[in-house]
Amino acid sequence: MALPSWEDPKLGTMKRAALWLATVVQEGNIFTLADLRDAFPEVSQIDRRMRDLRDQDWRIDTHREDSSLDNSERRFVAQGVPVWEPGKARSKEAQVLTATRRREVMSRDGNLCRSCGITPGQEYAGSYETAQLDIARKEVRYADGTKAVELVTECRRCRVGGRGVETDDSKTLAALGRLGIMERRMLASWIEADEREFGTVELLWAEYRTLPEESRARFRAALGPETL
Ligand SMILES: [Zn+2]
Numbered sequence: 001m002a003l004p005s006w007e008d009p010k011l012g013t014m015k016r017a018a019l020w021l022a023t024v025v026q027e028g029n030i031f032t033l034a035d036l037r038d039a040f041p042e043v044s045q046i047d048r049r050m051r052d053l054r055d056q057d058w059r060i061d062t063h064r065e066d067s068s069l070d071n072s073e074r075r076f077v078a079q080g081v082p083v084w085e086p087g088k089a090r091s092k093e094a095q096v097l098t099a100t101r102r103r104e105v106m107s108r109d110g111n112l113c114r115s116c117g118i119t120p121g122q123e124y125a126g127s128y129e130t131a132q133l134d135i136a137r138k139e140v141r142y143a144d145g146t147k148a149v150e151l152v153t154e155c156r157r158c159r160v161g162g163r164g165v166e167t168d169d170s171k172t173l174a175a176l177g178r179l180g181i182m183e184r185r186m187l188a189s190w191i192e193a194d195e196r197e198f199g200t201v202e203l204l205w206a207e208y209r210t211l212p213e214e215s216r217a218r219f220r221a222a223l224g225p226e227t228l
Pocket residue numbers: 113114115116117118154155156157158159
């Protein structure tokens with residue numbers, strides 16, 4: 001069966017982008033963001049629309065996955081779901097993460113829970129429960145007001161909001177006993193105020209740590225080249 005034309009305006013952007021990859025770029029080849037924008041001059045943020053194909057098992061590598069690529073290059077590694085066929089594209093809800101995609105997200109996230117920093121198999125402080133990592137879907141609102149779902153690695157406990165948490169006084173108190181007087185004074189002042197004041201930098205750091213990789217990348221880009 002002949003594939004529909006990627007230039008058919010009646011098809012949605014994702015379908016057209018998939019057909020462009022399959023027929024123009026073709027598997028295994030490199031394209032640049034400029035090629036992509038030239039092919040879809042009327043679509044704003046075509047790069048982001050193309051990224052949606054990853055949720056349909058399309059593999060499109062960036063310099064993060066493939067160090068031979070530069071910042072503006074992408075490699076179309078493998079075709080996924082033929083989204084142009086009626087009823088084939090998975091809806092957001094129906095998307096089941098493939099094992100490959102899960103591994104990709106976890107490795108990008110440094111194989112740790114982006115919310116609490118725990119690594120798989122590590123015990124939670126004050127308990128004998130060991131952590132298991134999972135993938136959470138985070139709704140992200142972009143600077144232009146549009147919304148999308150990005151994937152982020154979290155441990156089971158963070159995902160379910162701390163249910164089943166058990167604390168162990170002896171561990172907490174033993175750790176407290178090892179603090180010096182200055183640290184205990186600082187802690188006492190926070191307890192007295194029932195609040196710890198965080199500086200903006202610390203707040204941003206904490207926020208950055210919990211973001212999905214796509215959001216972290218935008219954050220890093222916004223830091224500016226003069227910080228490097
Ligand atoms: Zn966690």
